[in-house]
Amino acid sequence: MRISTVTMYEQSVSSMNRQQGDFLKVGQQIASGRRVVNPSDDPQAASRAVGVSQAKAVTEQHADARISARNSLAQAESVLNSVSDAVTSAKTRLVQAASDTLSDVDRESLASELKGIYETLIGQANATDGNGRYLFGGYQDDSPPFARTTGQGVSGVAYIGDENIREQRIDASRLMPVADNGKTIFQSVPSGAGYVARAERDSDPGTGNTLGVQADKGYYANAGSVTFKGPDRIDPEDPAFGDNLTVRFEDDAGVMRVRVEDPNNPGTDMYDEAYVSGKSISFGGVSITLDGEPADGDQIQLRPANAGDANQDLFKSLKDAIDVLEMDQAGLDENRAHFRNTLSSAMRELDNSLDNVLTVRASMGARLNELDVVDAVGSNRMMNYEQTLSDLVDLDYNEAISEYSLRQVGLQAAQKAFVDVKGLSLFNFL
Structure with missing residues (x-):
């Protein structure tokens, strides 16, 4: 069989090109460190690698989200730490103010200190x-969530943010709250908080004494000098426990009586006894100790701390305390009673507010701990993804170097064979 010179040349060049292609492919693998440089090298492995790479990118995004969530929670927790310190300091000042040894000037000095705490709390809120985003404004984080208000002669602080809670996805199956709204923190009480009492009546006593007017609720200071201690929980199973209760003082033919209407039977009193100063009375699952001389029509409003018409506003509690500390008692028994009752109510409300702040702060701490756990899980997942990618596309250098040497020998052999074939000619034998 005759083999033409052209055929020999074509076969030799084709063999050299194939050997050179294989040699360059192995060299490219060694240079890149990857077994699958192009999808055509291993279509199945390349396809799986794309899926693993996408899952890895999502995991990296969740890791970045956890960093952002941790920063937000850490800053909010730090602020609440300052808030709890401020509330504790305010309670200490109120304990000092309750001392009978202080003069009006001393109480005004404590009021000045409370004003400083009041301003501090507004700043923290x-x-x-x-980055210019307000921590406690809910979704409305581009403007201050708390603003000063003045209406009907009463100044205070109003929450103008929304009640939403900003959340961030920290993992594929976990959407974590990263900032609680201001209403939840500064204008709420924890579940399970007890009763709060205020010595106020719902009609003008007609004495010209309007101390402690709550313009938003229409309550007026009592005309008498009755004071209270409590209320204390004694029977949570009582049918009336948890309802709004009102202690009324009524003059019945020259005898002062204490009456409490049954909230489950309007028009019927669950308690009706002659008033005795210093006596502790019980009704509706609570007890309260009364002292002093009440006037006809005086009232003490008992409200569950989480009731809608109970004061849950930390700023209002402080404002009431500041106002009563600045009051000129003028040596009047009813003024002193109003002072003591207001301080007692404010201190219990501050206790509830502090418990609520600590509850929210504990929740933030739990979320920070959860982020650490999710971080550990995410790190393990990333290691698994990287190992899977390595198994799919990374190069085994020992095998690649052996293959490289083999391809080099094959290329050299093809080149040598081409040289030898090219030298074949009948003219060499003539």
Whole structure:
């Protein structure tokens, strides 16, 4: 069989090109460190690698989200730490103010200190995260969530943010709250909080004494000098426990009586006894100790701390305390009684507010701990993804170097064979 010179040349060049292609492919694998440089090298492995790479990218995004969530929670927790310190300091000042040895000037001095705490709390409630976003405004984080208000002669602080809670996805199956709204923190009480009492009546006593007017609820200070201690929980199973209760003082033919209407039977009193100063009375699952001389029509409003018409506003509690500390008692028994009752109510409300702040702060701490756990899980997942990718596309250098040497020998052999074939000619034998 005759083999033409052209055929020999074509076969030799084709063999060299194939050997050179295989040699360059192995060299490219060694240079890149990857077994699958192009999808055609291993279509199945390349396809699986794309899926693993996408899952890895999502996991990296969740890791970045956890960093952002941790920063937000850490800043909010730090602010609440300052808030709890401020509330504790305010309670200490109120304990000092309750002393009978203080003069009006001393109480005004304590009122000045409380004003400083009041301003501090407003500043903390309007804290930002360092990027101009307000921590406690809910979704409305572009403006201060708390604003000063003045209406009907009463000044205070109003929450103007929304009640939403900003959340961030920290993992495929976990959407974590990263910032609680201000209403939840500064204008709420924890579940299970007890009763709070205020010595106020719902009609003008007609004495010209309007101390402690709550314009938003229409309550007026009592005309008498009755004071209270409590209320204390004694029977949570009582049918009336948890309802709004009102202690009324009524003059019945010259005898002062204490009456409490049954909230489950309107028009019927669950308690009706002659008033005795210093006596502790029980009704509706609670007890309260009364002292002093009440006037006809005086009332003490008992409300569950989480009731809608109970004061749950930390700022209002402080404002009431400041106002009563600045009051000129003028040596009047009813003024002193109003002072003591207001301080007692304010201190219990501050206790509830502090418990609520600590509850929210504990929740933030739990979320920070959860982020650490999710971080550990995410790190393990990333290691698994990287190992899977390595198994799919990374190069085994020992095998690749052996293959490289083999391809090099094959290329050299093809080149040598081409040289030898090219030298074949009949003219060499003539």
